[in-house]
Amino acid sequence: MTRKEYSELLVPNVEHDVNYYEEKYPKRDLKVGEMVTRFAPSPTGFVHMGSLYASFVDLVMARQTNGIAMLRIEDTDQKREVENGIEGIVNDFKNLGINFNEGPSFGGNYGPYVQSERGDIYRAYVRKLIEEDKAYPCFCTPEELEETRNIQELEKARIGYYGTWAKCRSLTMEEAIEKVKNGEKYIIRLKSPGNFNNKVVLHDLIKGNIEMPENDMDIVILKSDNLPTYHFAHAVDDHLMHTTNVIRGDEWVSSWNVHEQLFKVLGFEMPAYAHISPLTVKEGNTVRKISKRKDPWAAVSYYHQKGIPTEVIDLYLATINNSTFESWYLQNPDKGINDFEFEFDKCPIGGTLFDIQKLISISKVYFSALKASKLYEGVLEYTEKYDLEFHELLKKYKEYMINVLNIEREIPRPRRDISAYEDVRKFTWYMFDELYFKEAKFNLEKKYNIELLKDYVNNYYNESDSKEEWFNKIKELAPKYGYAAETKAYKQEPEKYVGSIGDICEAIRVAVTSLTMTPDLYEILKNLGKERIIKRINFFEESNK
Numbered sequence: 001m002t003r004k005e006y007s008e009l010l011v012p013n014v015e016h017d018v019n020y021y022e023e024k025y026p027k028r029d030l031k032v033g034e035m036v037t038r039f040a041p042s043p044t045g046f047v048h049m050g051s052l053y054a055s056f057v058d059l060v061m062a063r064q065t066n067g068i069a070m071l072r073i074e075d076t077d078q079k080r081e082v083e084n085g086i087e088g089i090v091n092d093f094k095n096l097g098i099n100f101n102e103g104p105s106f107g108g109n110y111g112p113y114v115q116s117e118r119g120d121i122y123r124a125y126v127r128k129l130i131e132e133d134k135a136y137p138c139f140c141t142p143e144e145l146e147e148t149r150n151i152q153e154l155e156k157a158r159i160g161y162y163g164t165w166a167k168c169r170s171l172t173m174e175e176a177i178e179k180v181k182n183g184e185k186y187i188i189r190l191k192s193p194g195n196f197n198n199k200v201v202l203h204d205l206i207k208g209n210i211e212m213p214e215n216d217m218d219i220v221i222l223k224s225d226n227l228p229t230y231h232f233a234h235a236v237d238d239h240l241m242h243t244t245n246v247i248r249g250d251e252w253v254s255s256w257n258v259h260e261q262l263f264k265v266l267g268f269e270m271p272a273y274a275h276i277s278p279l280t281v282k283e284g285n286t287v288r289k290i291s292k293r294k295d296p297w298a299a300v301s302y303y304h305q306k307g308i309p310t311e312v313i314d315l316y317l318a319t320i321n322n323s324t325f326e327s328w329y330l331q332n333p334d335k336g337i338n339d340f341e342f343e344f345d346k347c348p349i350g351g352t353l354f355d356i357q358k359l360i361s362i363s364k365v366y367f368s369a370l371k372a373s374k375l376y377e378g379v380l381e382y383t384e385k386y387d388l389e390f391h392e393l394l395k396k397y398k399e400y401m402i403n404v405l406n407i408e409r410e411i412p413r414p415r416r417d418i419s420a421y422e423d424v425r426k427f428t429w430y431m432f433d434e435l436y437f438k439e440a441k442f443n444l445e446k447k448y449n450i451e452l453l454k455d456y457v458n459n460y461y462n463e464s465d466s467k468e469e470w471f472n473k474i475k476e477l478a479p480k481y482g483y484a485a486e487t488k489a490y491k492q493e494p495e496k497y498v499g500s501i502g503d504i505c506e507a508i509r510v511a512v513t514s515l516t517m518t519p520d521l522y523e524i525l526k527n528l529g530k531e532r533i534i535k536r537i538n539f540f541e542e543s544n545k
């Protein structure tokens with residue numbers, strides 16, 4: 001039997017050989033510096049902040065070099081997969097408005113972009129390695145492997161399948177064929193050419209040079225389910241997809257020597273590597289990685305439900321990602337992420353604590369800079385999904401709502417109360433009669449002078465007054481009811497008055513909004529208009545009876 005036939009016996013039913021794939025996926029036409037990156041999640045759950053951070057780096061580096069960012073689903077470990085995992089990931093990204101240049105449901109000429117659909121491709125390369133005597137079948141049972149491990153522990157030897165411990169490595173072709181014919185189960189292992197005493201150096205774009213021993217483990221490349229391991233699959237994929245920069249979590253640093261060897265053995269050109277450090281959280285005295293399971297706020301769906309836009313998450317991730325971004329952004333608030341040049345060597349080397357307060361404060365700045373009409377569009381879209389009652393009101397009163405949203409907005413120091421679309425209702429509901437008359441709750445313990453309120457709206461309030469005129473009218477009204485027209489006078493002799501002008505404003509505010517704190521009262525009244533103010537004061541009176 002030739003080695004080629006041997007490889008076909010061990011890895012049957014493979015339609016094409018590697019030459020076919022080498023031709024099918026030709027080199028990309030890239031200019032110097034253009035990066036091809038890939039975000040390669042396993043479909044083990046929702047997209048979370050940690051994975052979003054990794055994908056952010058993939059996307060910005062590709063975008064700013066005019067390159068390509070791919071989404072690749074790594075689902076060769078089917079035991080870990082969750083139901084609808086792939087769909088979930090793609091939908092999470094689409095909901096966030098994040099588009100990859102290539103990937104499942106994004107298109108591209110280097111697909112399929114789901115590893116479980118690429119089985120034939122991997123098997124062609126496994127065959128090639130067997131043919132070249134760089135891989136071999138291993139018939140060891142789990143019990144045998146366990147036994148080897150126990151002996152290694154006893155002898156204080158390195159644990160693993162390597163050197164003389166690698167039993168099946170020395171099987172002859174004939175012995176192996178015999179076992180296959182007898183129906184013995186096997187997997188395929190790499191015949192590692194490495195020597196543990198040699199050193200290899202990873203030139204990591206973020207972490208700098210990292211020296212480690214050369215790999216000498218005969219790692220599994222094709223499992224018993226006929227799918228490759230991550231190590232093997234990613235090497236083949238990054239080669240055929242012509243990835244220039246592998247950007248991934250730093251938990252992969254320690255197996256880089258395996259990857260380096262695989263690329264060499266397969267005759268592939270090595271991509272550059274950038275290992276990013278994880279987002280972490282503090283738990284008691286320890287710091288741990290963000291967890292999908294433990295941290296509900298780590299799910300991107302959490303931000304989606306609250307209505308924190310992707311732009312905000314991106315600004316936060318940019319702040320984490322490059323130490324100089326934040327100060328640049330503060331100096332250039334009118335610019336965006338795409339105007340900033342990210343560099344690998346400014347990425348954090350150690351883990352970064354995830355700081356939701358920081359994200360919220362970034363969000364407040366972001367929302368404060370939005371034009372009212374843009375904010376309106378955003379909240380309209382948000383409520384369509386999460387708050388239909390409010391959505392209907394927004395549709396019905398479009399112009400009105402834009403004016404309401406514009407209170408203390410589009411000015412040099414705009415209000416910074418909104419941090420998510422879900423907040424908009426919280427800060428504006430009382431401006432809608434449909435909600436005010438239904439939901440207003442008054443603190444009935446505090447007594448306000450209803451006569452004053454009625455007098456004010458009937459005889460003093462005028463919709464067309466300027467702010468100054470408006471305020472002067474309240475001052476005019478004050479002494480009539482025993483209030484101080486000037487706060488200063490009140491402060492000097494509080495016993496002489498029932499209150500100050502501020503108390504009159506509070507009474508008006510409470511009557512028309514039910515709240516003691518709102519944005520500019522003058523603007524609120526103007527937007528409500530005299531007729532509605534009267535109705536609300538009457539309602540307030542009724543509620544106080």
Ligand code: GLU
Nearest residue numbers: 040041042074234247248
């Ligand atoms: N599938 C791997 C993971 O989810 C990807 C690592 C890589 O980007 O190469 O961790």
